[in-house]
Amino acid sequence: MNTQALEKTTSTHPQAQPDSVNRRFSIAPMMDWTTSDCRVLHRLMSRHTLLYTEMVTTGALIHGDAARHLRYEDSEHPIALQLGGSNPADLATCTRMAQEWGYDEVNLNVGCPSDRVQNNMIGACLMEFPERVAECLAEMQAAVDIPVTVKHRLGIDDLDSFEHLHRFVEVVRQSGCRSFTIHARKAILDGLSPKENRDIPPLMYDRVYRIKELFPDLEVVINGGIKTLEECDTHLQHVDGVMIGREAYQNPWPLLSQADARFFNDDHPYLSRLDVAEAFIPHLEKRLAEGAPLYAVIKHLLGLFHGQRGGKQFRRYLSENGHKRDAAVDTFRAALALVTPSPDTE
Incomplete structure (x- = not known):
């Protein structure tokens, strides 16, 4: 598919309409890191930054100790639950649980590259099956009133062309989902560990920018390798929001203490x-x-x-x-x- 064809298919879309959650600045879901204790800490530095849970699988909620995975402190709002799964009915059930527990958003993980989730059809491997992702998101949205969003990669393995990414977004948006968080790297499922997949595949921010240009009706949030507020400002000239990952965990104060004034027009005094x-x-x-x-x-x-x-x-x-x-x-x-x-x- 050539660029002119891509432009033609999307040129009449309206501008993105925000929902009840402000995703201009957020902290990525990170396994073993973005626990409730971590989120309580982050909330002390920023009132408005959107915080995400670790990825929780549908099986853990349906067949395990749901309360252990869903419990959080009231101070953590706004907070989003990230789910891992590929069964539409199970995802709908867990999305209803999230709403009952008071979460502000539910996000579907289509980006995790670990072997364990691949074997269960969870995470980045779903980029090969956009119709399944769309079905999952449609069922999730039908089950609740809160926003349902998706986080995904640029592609996986050899399915890494811009045309593939464009088709993925085009198909998934038909579910009604209007907020796409895109990790600006592809995932290499055969040959790289999850840790290596966070660094080795090259960042391609321009592809995320291009998705926003082609789908102006969608909210597009960019993720991957972002470390400073100045970098955030640059990205926000092209997309709707920025999601910070490891830097917000390893060096949180310079980012989070300034986030409210910089991104949410709230210049309250911040804590040292x-x-x-x-x-x-x-x-x-x-x-x-x-x-x-x-x-x-x-x-x-x-x-x-x-x-x-x-x-x-x-x-x-x-x-x-x-x-x-x-x-x-x-x-x-x-x-x-x-x-x-x-x-x-x-």
Whole structure:
């Protein structure tokens, strides 16, 4: 399919109409990272950034401990649940569960490249089957009133042409889904690990921009390799929203503390790094009272003082002492005493 043909098929579409969720700036779903503890921390730095859960499979919700996977703190809103699955009926059931639990959005994962999810027809392998994805999204939307969105790659393996991406979006949009988050890399399912798939396939931001040009009625959010607010500004000249991944976890404060003023027109005073850590302590105390190990909770704060004087000592102290049986809030406070944030960046 040539470029002129692509333009002809989509030139009369209206501009994208936003729903009730603002996706201008969001934090990507990341396995083992974007837990409830992590999201509570992130919310202390930004009131408006859209936060996503880790991917949860339909089987885990239908046949497992649903409450364990769906539980969150009220402070985490706006919050989206990301589901993994390919059975339309099961996805509809889980989407209804999400609405009942009060989630603001449900997102379908069509991007995870791990062997485990491939074997269960979950994640990036679904890019080969846009009709199935459309069917899933249609059933999910019919089941609830909250927004249902999709997150996908540019392609997979040899199905990596722009024409394939265009057809995927064209077919999937027929489900009624109007918000597409696109990781600007393809996934290589045969030969690369999930970790390697986050770095090795080249970023092709221009393809995401092109999708927005061809489908102006869709909300297009870009994801992949974005690390700074300045990069976000550049992308927002071409697309509707930006999703940040690992950088928001490993060095959250420079991004999240500025996000509300920069992207949501809310210039409320933001907390310093130390204030964020102190404000997190009541949540830490609650989680310890519930029986959670200290390190399992505070590991999400290891990047809070990235680049600050004492930041390495803070991380080392928690890594060495946070696993001990008697580790408690005092352990965390002792680590904080090692930090001296820079006055101009705290």
